[in-house]
Amino acid sequence: MKAINKLGRYVAKINNYSPWLHSPLLSLLFGKAVKFAGTASVKVDxxxxQQAQLSLANKTKVQNHIGSVHAAAMALLGESASGFLVGLHVPDDRIPLLKSMQLNYVKRATGKLVATTALTDEQIQFIRDTEKGDIRILVTITDELNVEPVIAEFVWAWVPKQRK
Structure with a gap:
């Protein structure tokens, strides 16, 4: 698939490097672009x-009062995975915006969390071809025990940079 924006060109270039460099370079790029994700040390795996997988270690700076990853940090992880993937397809003359998120916390998380999401070819074409729209993205978030502590759904929108 061909990159259609600046972010996509950066990601495509990084993915042409040796595989062991992908994660550190993508994580650095993402952390610089989204300061809160950088502060929390969200890692782009x-x-x-077509797909994104990001992770978040259970470190003190993202923990809650019971020593697991804080609910807000879980939301950040899911938002980051879905937003980074959607951002690859929104043309440079549009702005991607998080419209809503639905998070149902169903289990206590244990250890490191991994967020995984994907887009179909139809979803990608819709994002690329539609000047103003939105799309629902499901993100699977699992912990070290392969438990899904949160059920996560994000709605991303995009609008033209210049209002008509």
Missing amino acids: LLNF
């Missing part, structure tokens, strides 16, 4: 035009 995998990112291409």
